[in-house]
């Protein structure tokens with residue numbers, strides 16, 4: 001089975017993000033980056049499927065040069081090869097624009113399965129996988145926790161996936177390959193790259209494709225105009241002082257002001 | 262303006278989030294220019310429910326292949342409806358179901374969905390959250406053709422005028438072929454055993470990724486015990502198997518509304534907030550003064566939980582003596 005996993009590089013979770021001088025994006029200069037967490041789960045699911053059924057795992061990522069670091073990480077965890085769609089104006093493209101890039105780069109590979117994380121931790125659009133499926137004319141299922149191949153006939157497989165619904169409900173959903181699944185966090189346990197893996201990753205193929213060569217429109221249907229700080233919904237009383245002082249002050253407030261103790 | 266609002270049913274009624282989305286649509290057009298759309302295999306009852314409000318009209322998109330929900334069925338049906346109606350905007354509640362099909366539907370019209378919107382200002386300018394709620398982004402529809410928008414649960418208070426006269430109801434029968442539906446969804450089932458009822462807990466101490474390791478959980482457990490509180494968690498804690506999923510608070514877990522909700526090392530992503538925003542008193546302990554949890558907290562301590570939590574446990578014990 002040929003599985004492609006689309007991964008995104010996002011600012012590290014604990015990174016301090018600041019609005020840049022244009023007011024339209026964040027300051028990138030000193031940011032640390034990491035693999036988007038749901039994408040890491042998608043990669044893990046792909047690697048486990050390969051371990052069970054054989055085949056190939058290819059990662060694809062679009063973004064500037066720095067993205068190659070996240071691609072190497074995926075290769076070190078066990079992906080076989082990678083495609084880097086080099087794109088320096090990712091933030092100016094909308095979800096459709098980015099999906100068009102990915103779809104154009106994925107199409108010639110004709111994968112049996114395409115996995116993506118269900119949403120990114122930076123923009124949180126949560127649309128890429130679903131749109132790529134639409135562009136490639138493939139069926140999809142979203143919010144998937146586990147994937148199982150239940151029948152195989154020649155190059156076609158029947159896939160059974162566990163889908164998360166709201167409020168602690170689930171369903172299982174079946175669909176034929178080739179298909180697209182968007183993966184939710186938590187379905188399996190993430191592996192770490194081994195030293196051997198890191199060493200091997202250096203020799204694995206990373207094919208670069210330039211966004212401009214893919215012949216897709218960059219004109220967005222939706223434009224991000226400004227980034228602002230959120231408004232507070234409540235006025236929070238911050239309790240200052242040492243840990244002991246703040247704790248004592250909080251207990252006072254909870255007892256005599258909020259009356260919840 | 263010609264606005265379509267796609268309403269969803271839940272438990273036999275139009276869902277609250279659907280009414281909220283319809284209320285958000287009032288920022289785009291007056292009620293007479295808004296068409297309420299109900300969709301499914303049987304839509305008579307939700308159509309009647311929608312028609313009690315003063316919408317311009319109600320459209321029943323009905324076909325036997327529209328139950329159960331599939332993305333293929335909904336995209337086929339709604340795309341045909343959009344072509345017939347030529348709306349300026351199509352508005353949805355931002356539910357798991359909408360996440361599953363609306364991006365594909367928008368793509369079919371050459372559009373990108375503006376998803377999970379929390380505010381609509383003149384322009385129209387749509388605000389949605391970025392960076393897990395740490396920043397907001399304002400978006401504008403740039404292209405020609407309909408603008409697709411989904412509205413975050415709880416962002417608008419449902420307030421719609423009742424119909425004075427009968428709202429016209431039309432039926433739209435899409436052409437759908439069984440072969441177009443490629444996915445086979447199963448019946449929904451509950452995930453985990455239900456042994457704790459967080460929903461009725463009066464005091465909850467909830468722990469997030471700030472706790473770093475499972476080995477550190479006793480720290481918050483001691484605070485919970487001192488308070489007589491139930492222990493709950495954000496998703497990553499349950500994802501890692503450190504606490505059972507039945508203790509997860511948020512959109513994919515439990516909704517709680519205790520007298521006191523004490524969030525320890527939780528950033529306050531919207532999927533967590535929807536499960537606890539209704540708590541009477543919210544306290545946050547977080548080392549990041551800009552963490553979104555402080556946007557909903559009544560009291561906060563900015564600091565290292567590994568220092569603050571033990572001190573708080575002692576202070577609570579002392580107060581209870």
Ligand SMILES: Cc1cc2nc3c(=O)[nH]c(=O)nc-3n(C[C@H](O)[C@H](O)[C@H](O)COP(=O)(O)OP(=O)(O)OC[C@H]3O[C@@H](n4cnc5c(N)ncnc54)[C@H](O)[C@@H]3O)c2cc1C
Nearest residue numbers: 469470471495496511512513514526527528532533548566
């Ligand atoms: C479809 C969908 C459904 C979801 N459903 C849910 C759900 O039901 N429930 C849920 O919770 N999430 C859910 N999520 C995930 C959600 O988006 C967030 O990723 C998650 O809530 C983050 O958990 P967290 O706050 O514990 O972790 P993080 O976001 O990593 O936050 C950790 C916090 O701890 C603080 N911290 C770190 N160290 C310390 C320290 N020493 N002292 C004090 N503070 C510290 C940090 O400043 C940070 O604010 C869902 C996501 C999606 C896409």
